[in-house]
Amino acid sequence: MFDLSVDLAPFEAGTVWLVGAGPGDPGLLSLLALHGLRHADHVICDALVDARIIALARPGAVVEAMGKRGGLESVPQSDITARLVELARQGVRVLRLKGGDPFVFGRGPEEALALAAAGIPFRVVPGITAGIGGLAYAGIPVTSRDTNSAVAFVTGHGADGELPDEFDWDSLARGAPVMVFYMGLKHLDRLAARLLAAGRRPDEPVAVVCRAATPDQTVLESRLGSVAADVAAAGLKPPAVVVLGGVVALRDRLDWWIPS
Known part of the structure; x- marks a missing residue:
């Protein structure tokens, strides 16, 4: 039987996972996305992520909403990337949960580039794009x-x-x-x-x-x-x-x- 804890990549302290949550249905999450949610210490989620997916985060994980919505007041992108770097430097396992796929018409590339510039290890977990x-x-x-x-x-x-x-x-x-x-x-x-x-x-x-x-x-x-x-x-x-x-x-x- 497939064992998530053994067969998938370890979520190391001080790293950031940029995870695609898919378009909505929790059943469309990848195994790796679910694995990340089960092990993250801190989840920073987009405004468009379904609440049923956020609920899959492990008990005790901090969930922080830092979503961006077009035409509405939103957290500046610079603040989001700074928060990812700050938490990772504290040794936290950070999961950045994004609707759809992080690299399809989203800010995933910007966030990944900021993490790379700061020397923060990261992993991209693709999601099903809307x-x-x-x-x-x-x-x-x-x-x-x-x-x-x-x-x-x-x-x-x-x-x-x-x-x-x-x-x-x-x-x-x-x-x-x-x-x-x-x-x-x-x-x-x-x-x-x-x-x-x-x-x-x-x-x-x-x-x-x-x-x-x-x-x-x-x-x-x-x-x-x-x-x-x-x-x-x-x-x-x-x-x-x-x-x-x-x-x-x-x-x-x-x-x-x-x-x-």
């Missing part, structure tokens, strides 16, 4: 042999909080039959307008998945030309993943999950 796992829980595959041979994962806002301008939107619209947008609700109207101007069809199917893989999951199906108005009418709020392309049409046959 753009794959969250869509799967909505019955939407990111690829299907009959619809697409490529997919683009795109952030809905840049470091300044605005719609990114550093890439070629026309080339993106032409080259990616399916696009998955993280943090795309804030600028959804402008995002849709950019894609329409680049030649995407107004009747192309779009799905917006809010609070994916949690009991509060909500899915809105729409079309590119009307999705911004439909989201506003439905009153949907972040966190959300937006997917554009033919895979959305598969949802009527693949919508398997019933939140409980």
Whole structure:
């Protein structure tokens, strides 16, 4: 029988683990993520991590919320990284618990670079990113042999909080039959307008998945030309993943999950 205490990497004192918690469902945690939660002395968690996952931390562990939420008052990133370094230097086993995957449109690389600069040993524990796992829980595959041979994962806002301008939107619209947008609700109207101007069809199917893989999951199906108005009418709020392309049409046959 597999023994977590024997067969997985030891969580050494004075180290930091950057752990992906996945999109929501605790069942999507990796064994290594659960192992880390069971051994950490101090857990610093994001705002979007499901409470059921935080509850898996070992009894006696300190749990500290230092989440960042777009558009809301948040702990500065510099304070978070400084806290990780401070605790590790005290000989604490620190687990930084992040929604999704630490290295997919998150601050994981920034935190890892800060730890490396400070000489703090760290481990990255990948998680299932919402753009794959969250869509799967909505019955939407990111690829299907009959619809697409490529997919683009795109952030809905840049470091300044605005719609990114550093890439070629026309080339993106032409080259990616399916696009998955993280943090795309804030600028959804402008995002849709950019894609329409680049030649995407107004009747192309779009799905917006809010609070994916949690009991509060909500899915809105729409079309590119009307999705911004439909989201506003439905009153949907972040966190959300937006997917554009033919895979959305598969949802009527693949919508398997019933939140409980």
